[in-house]
Amino acid sequence: xxxxxxxxxxxxxxxxxxxxxxxxxxxxxxxxxxxxxxxxxxxxxxxxxxxxxxxxxxxxxxxxxxxxxxxxxxxxxxxxxxxxxxxxxxxxxxxxxxxxxxxxxxxxxxxxxxxxxxxxxxxxxxxxxxxxxxxxxxxxxxxxxxxxxxxxxxxxxxxxxxxxxxxxxxxxxxxxxxxxxxxxxxxxxxxxxxxxxxxxxxxxxxxxxxxxxxxxxxxxxxxxxxxxxxx
Numbered sequence: 025x026x027x028x029x030x031x032x033x034x035x036x037x038x039x040x041x042x043x044x045x046x047x048x049x050x051x052x053x054x055x056x057x058x059x060x061x062x063x064x065x066x067x068x069x070x071x072x073x074x075x076x077x078x079x080x081x082x083x084x085x086x087x088x089x090x091x092x093x094x095x096x097x098x099x100x101x102x103x104x105x106x107x108x109x110x111x112x113x114x115x116x117x118x119x120x121x122x123x124x125x126x127x128x129x130x131x132x133x134x135x136x137x138x139x140x141x142x143x144x145x146x147x148x149x150x151x152x153x154x155x156x157x158x159x160x161x162x163x164x165x166x167x168x169x170x171x172x173x174x175x176x177x178x179x180x181x182x183x184x185x186x187x188x189x190x191x192x193x194x195x196x197x198x199x200x201x202x203x204x205x206x207x208x209x210x211x212x213x214x215x216x217x218x219x220x221x222x223x224x225x226x227x228x229x230x231x232x233x234x235x236x237x238x239x240x241x242x243x244x245x246x247x248x249x250x251x252x253x254x255x
Contacts, residue, residue: 043110043119044103053110053118058103064130065099065254072229074254089229090236091247095136096226096254097127104253108224111160120160123252124167131172137248141217143169144180146231147206164252165222174220179209181221181235206235208242215243226251 041048042055049055068074069081073094098104111119131137145161162178169176183206208214219239221232226249236247 044106053122054107062098062103062126064133065096066134068095068254073226073249073251087229090233090240091221091229091249093136093246094226094229094232094249094251095134096251097123097130098253100225100253100255108160108252111163111224116160116163120163120167123164124171127164127168127250127252128171131168137218137220137250139218139246140172140174140220140248142177142180142214143172143174143220143222144177146221146223146235147179147181147183161223164224168222168250177209177212180212180214180219181206181238182209206238208238213243214239216245217243218246218248219244220248220250223249223251225253225255227255 042058043053044058045055047055047057052059065073067076069076069079069084071080071084071094072087072089073096074081074084107119107123110116111123143165145159145165147161148159159178165176165178168174221235221239223232226232229249232249232251236249239247
C-alpha cells in the first residue's frame with residue numbers, strides 16, 4: 025500500500041512524458057501515437073541501405089564499400105533524433121530496450137542477415153567512453169544479441185586512436201578521419217565468420233567501412249552493417 029502511494033505521489037510530482045512529443049504517459053518511454061507513427065525503412069539501395077526506392081543511390085556511386093550489406097531500421101527524423109539523443113546522453117538503457125525490441129521486430133519481419141556468427145558494436149575511444157560512461161552502440165548490441173540469440177563480442181573492434189567527431193565533417197573528411205583508426209582485438213579468430221556491426225546512424229558509411237576493411241583483412245567471410253537510422 026505504501027509503495028503504491030509513493031509511486032502515485034512521484035507520478036504526480038514528476039509525471040512521465042513521451043521522449044518524443046512530451047505528452048504525458050503512464051508507462052514505457054514514448055506514447056502510443058508516436059510508437060505507431062514509426063515505420064520500418066523498406067525501400068533501400070541494395071548496396072548501402074540508403075532510402076532510394078531500391079536503386080543504387082548517389083552515395084554508392086564511385087564508392088567501394090567493404091561490407092556486404094547494410095540495413096537501417098528507420099529513416100532519420102526528429103523523433104528518431106530525440107530518441108538517439110536520449111540513448112547517448114540521458115535515459116540510455118530505457119531507449120536501448122525500446123530500440124532492441126523494434127530492431128528485433130524488423131529483423132524477424134525482413135530477415136536481412138540470414139546468418140550472423142558475431143554481433144559487435146562500433147567502438148568508442150577509451151577517452152570518450154570514460155567521459156560518457158558507456159558506449160551507446162554496445163547497449164544496442166547487448167539488447168539485440170539477447171533477443172536474437174546471436175553471439176555478442178562487445179570488444180571485437182577497438183579504436184587505435186582518438187578521432188574527431190564525424191558530425192560536422194564532409195564526406196571526404198569523414199573517410200580520412202577514420203582511416204586506419206580501428207584494429208581487431210588481439211587473439212580473436214574471425215576467419216570465415218559472418219560479422220554484424222551495429223551503430224546508431226548510417227550517414228556516409230565511412231566509419232563502418234573502415235571497420236569492415238579491418239574485418240576483411242582478418243578473414244571475415246561476410247560483413248553486415250545494421251543501424252537504427254539512415255540519415
